[in-house]
Amino acid sequence: MMSAATPSVLLAMSAPPYWHCGRTIRKTSLYMLAGLAPAVLSALWNWGLPAARVMALCVTAAVLTEALCQKVMGRELSIDDFTAVNSGLLLAFLLPAAAPWWLVMLGAFVAVTLGKMAFGGLGANPVNTPLTGWAVLFLSFPLLMDPNAMQLATDFVDPLARLKYFGASAAAAVPFQDLLLGRQIGGLGASQAGALFLGGSFLAARGIVRWQISLGFFLGVAGLGALYSMMEPALNASPFFHLCTGSVMLGGFFLATESANAPSRPLPMFIYGLLGGALVIIIRKYGSYVDGAPFAILLINLLTPYLDMIRPKPFGARSS
Known part of the structure; x- marks a missing residue:
């Protein structure tokens, strides 16, 4: 026998999940x-x-x-x-x-x-x-979206452009303090590495963003960046350089973690982030675009349905 509350329950069940949790x-x-x-x-x-x-x-x-x-x-x-x-x-x-x-x-x-x-x-x-x-x-509008072409009235430099065209020694000449304080050419907010780390860490500690994705993303950037740096130190910058440049901090804490586009379980989340971080370095190394983080996140967004298929098997279940 249906209770008086059933119609509202059915309405809530039929509505998209985000509509009834405003x-x-x-x-x-x-x-x-x-x-x-x-x-x-x-x-x-x-x-x-x-x-x-x-x-x-x-x-x-x-x-x-x-x-x-x-x-x-x-x-x-x-x-x-x-x-x-x-x-x-x-x-x-x-x-x-x-x-x-x-x-x-x-x-x-x-x-x-x-x-x-x-x-x-x-x-x-x-x-x-x-x-x-x-x-x-x-x-x-690639020219209007190019920070180097649009932000000429500044003493800041683009560290990723230096790395891409002049090698690791030119990139290393940019003080790490400038990278952390956002004194670099890039997206107006994406380049504020230190501030984004503080804000993102606060959100991860509060459980607002899923730390598994952020951790995987930063490990992917740092791990593959370190590998390339050890193989060819004259051409490849340090992992810390990659973490503090471009849109990495913005991507790892605020873009890759959007719940609608990311997996919903811990292991797929970590793999999702790890793949995204590795793609950042691959695009920076071999692509024509010096940053890589935005395109890397768009690519792993498309992988979410497949990563969601990774499910733990019940204990004692027979594999098919």
């Missing part, structure tokens, strides 16, 4: 924003008002785009869960501080529409939302 999503999003706050402050310190402009435009465009999509789809507005704010801010972190306003807003629009709402909304997207917008911009 409070949890909002709390998680606020924690994520708190984890990103040190990098926001560091980006403002290093890049000034241009960074503030890009971050404000990107967040505003992402929130308005999500609200418009939900209105068109006939859904209740849920922009107060702050997921669009997170997506916009993470996309802004990958952009040059001098990116033109229309490029910023276009990237946010593409990220939310193509990277999220086109698949049904939060939790249904197969690849990372901010990276979808970044990839479209990077492939469509």
Whole structure:
């Protein structure tokens, strides 16, 4: 015999899992924003008002785009869960501080529409939302997405470009202190390595991001980086250099860990992160793109369904 509460239970079971846990999503999003706050402050310190402009435009465009999509789809507005704010801010972190306003807003629009709402909304997207917008911009407007071409009015250097074209000795000339403090050419927030490590460690300690993915990712970067460095020290930088440059810290803590795109069990999570970290070094070593982290994460996003097939066998079960 069905109870009076059954219709609501059935409705909850039939709805997508993210629709009936708005409070949890909002709390998680606020924690994520708190984890990103040190990098926001560091980006403002290093890049000034241009960074503030890009971050404000990107967040505003992402929130308005999500609200418009939900209105068109006939859904209740849920922009107060702050997921669009997170997506916009993470996309802004990958952009040059001098990116033109229309490029910023276009990237946010593409990220939310193509990277999220086109698949049904939060939790249904197969690849990372901010990276979808970044990839479209990077492939469509490579010059405007090149931090070296866009950020000419600075004394900072691009350590990854030095490594790629001048070898490990040129890369080693960049002080590690500059790498940690974000005094390097790159995405306005992605290059704030020390601040991202602090914020990401806070989130991992609170259980907001899954540490298995982050640990695997950083071990993949450091392990393969160390192997190449031992084989050809004149051409390959140290593991610490790779960890503190490009989008590695942003990717390991904030991008690869998005729950919609990552495996759901500990061992697949670790393998997922490990593969992503190794791909970063492979792309940096053999590819034409000096960073590698964004493309590496997009690639492992596509592997998630296969990694989720890794399941522990019950004790005493016979193998088929």
